[in-house]
Amino acid sequence: MDVRDRLTRWALQRPHVLLVAAPVGTTLRWRVETELGRRRWPAASSPADADILLTLAQIGDLDDAADVLWGQVPPPRLRVHIDSGDDISRVLDDAARALSERPAREPAEPRPLDAGDGDGDIAGLPMAGGGPDRDGMELDALTVHLGPVLPGWPAGLVVSATLQGDVMTDVGARVLGPTVGDPRPDPTLVALDALERVLIVSGWTAAAREAARLRGVLAGDGPPTADAVRRVRALVGAVRRSRALGWSLRDLRGTDERVQRWCDVVEQGVAGRPGAAALPAYVPLTDVPELLDGLDVGSARIAVAALPLALTSRDRAAQS
């Protein structure tokens, strides 16, 4: 029906995008995110909320993860790939057009992708076993993998844990996707990226959006304009002074100090004193399990968002 089609096209003019990016290729990711922000296309908070699954450049073994996520995106949906040399704007325009032509119903998948293969009890999945938790109670223990694609989460990181209630124990961390690639980006931008992650995960969406916009503005050529500097200072000041944010981050394994450090880096960078020495020391992946053990899922997400993780080979080289 014509009316229904036109309504669908109008409704999908601002599709929700789920971005699958590798640990390297940060610059491309930032350019894509800036363009998406300019078009006001929101980032999907989960696959159920997404219309477009966007994969960037080379994603290596993140491809399997992308397939699983694709299975969870409800129709009408579209899968798009952007390479480093592509014209981002044109690709997104084509995507928007193609999306509105997608059917609202698709033939069902032959079997759900997350059903188990084994001879477990229900739908092939085994029931969760039990075990004593930190208070000595017998709680069910569930193995869970966080990542590699979550809002406000370092790209490509997968944290596996045994969840009892929502407390994580037996934490393990690994990286998916290519880790060798382009040069390290500007420290100010890295710091703004980290701040954006923390703000997203803390639920301060207005400040997170401002941080993303400023990252896009500062990534442009030439020195930062006076207006940009003013906005950066305003954002950093608000983040530093926020009592509510400080309350959430208090006593969270040093997250508060890390956020203050990131704020320092941004301020110094914008004042014209950038330098790799200003960045906080990178935390190797092997330190992550100890840092997250015993935290609940929400706290762990905030802690990870603020961590300066060494995910790419250049970060690891810079550590030593």
Added chain:
Amino acid sequence: MTAVVAVLAGAVLLGAAAAIADRAVTARGGPRGATTEVLRSGVRLLVKGRRTTVAGDRLLWRTGVAAVPVLAIAAAAVVPVAGRSLLSTSADLVWFNAMEALMWAAVWLVGWGPNSIHPLVGGYRFLAQGLAYELPLMFSLITAGLAAGSLRATDVVAAQQGLWFVVTMPVAFVVFVASAAAFAFWGPFASPASSDIAGGVLAELSGPDRLLVQVGRYTLLGVSAAMAAALFLGGGHGPWLPDVVWTAVKSLAVLGALVWLGRRLPVVRPDRFVDVAWMVLVPLTLVQALVVALLVLAGAY
């Protein structure tokens, strides 16, 4: 029958106003842009397909999802407008409380149903947060009833003829307005649906299910703002303009203030918040009730 339709329309309009105000405060683009965006999100959700999960409890899940908007509208049945409410019993305030409590259970069902870790964590966060907020909300409702000498919503409005209740019970007013956000898990209380658990209870919802839950949330926000205006800001009382207009103006004012303030704060972590709710809010609302009780005995009402 027309009354039912009027209440339904009023509740949905309040919910739409809440959603538009929310969008206008968080994004740039002004009120017209916000209205378009809210409509666009709504139509988009109607167009998207529904989801099912593996080995989920479909009956409980869909029941919870359907219950959320129904209960929000049921809570609207006791909001007094122009001296009447759709449902006018001798225990209106308790009905309002009961609808919010049922919504609390319904959102847990939305979290439990899909057999997925993020909604489950979101559902339990909502349980803990809601339980911590239940007592302060009850005490603030009772305080309004105490001052009016009746649990009927229209009596509470009538008792504010001379002086608005917010003057003598400001704590109860603030707690009640914040409870609108707490039970709609919105704003600073959005941890059951926040990004750190990938959308929480909303994580596995898509299409019409997601729309129902979002409509329910915003409707509860709007209806609670209207109830706050009726219980504490004198309802329809005011010079020159008719009752209905004053009710609308006050409700929208409370809603606007709530949305503006709520969006300036980050999401509070539930394990931090429950400490404050039990240790600070419960004694505070009790003391407020005591003060109002003494005032009632002294004949101030």
Added chain:
Amino acid sequence: MPDTGLAAHLLAAVLGIVAVGTGIAVFRVDSMARATFSLLASFLAVAAMLGLLGLTYLAVVTALMMTIEMAIMAVFMIMFMMNPAGLMPMTMTHNQRGSFVAGTTTFVVLTAGVWLVDWPARGGSLPADATRQLGEAIMGSHMLVMLVIGIGLFATILAGTVLATARGRYDRFGAELDRREPSDPLPGGLPR
């Protein structure tokens, strides 16, 4: 004002069947979550019947209290149980013979009582404010007792909780109660 027409009788009958049916369902379903919510549905049907009888306050308060109870059950019986039995067959009955006998006897006695007792006729008319009359009837002459019992119940709950926790003041603040900040596995929102 209770309606005594045919519609009200039919509605009461339907609600009664729903209440009994969902009550039976509590023991037949295979999931603690479904059992909890069947029980809630049963209580809500009973609350609706109380509403039909014109006892509005009792109806709403029953609905409110039972909902809160079921939600807390969702925490303790589902979250903390070793096997909340989401999908596997489970059985919730014990001492089946004894409870069958006790239940049937109670049902028969109560039903016989309902039909055979000579209920007194109503003297007077419906009160204007049923809630106020209920409050005065319950608490009018027994206010002091209500207050004392209320505080006693609250103290019992607190005492029970304190006795049940494994950690006390001395674990949190040290043997001399002199630590500035308590040592908790998870910090709360207040600095205490």
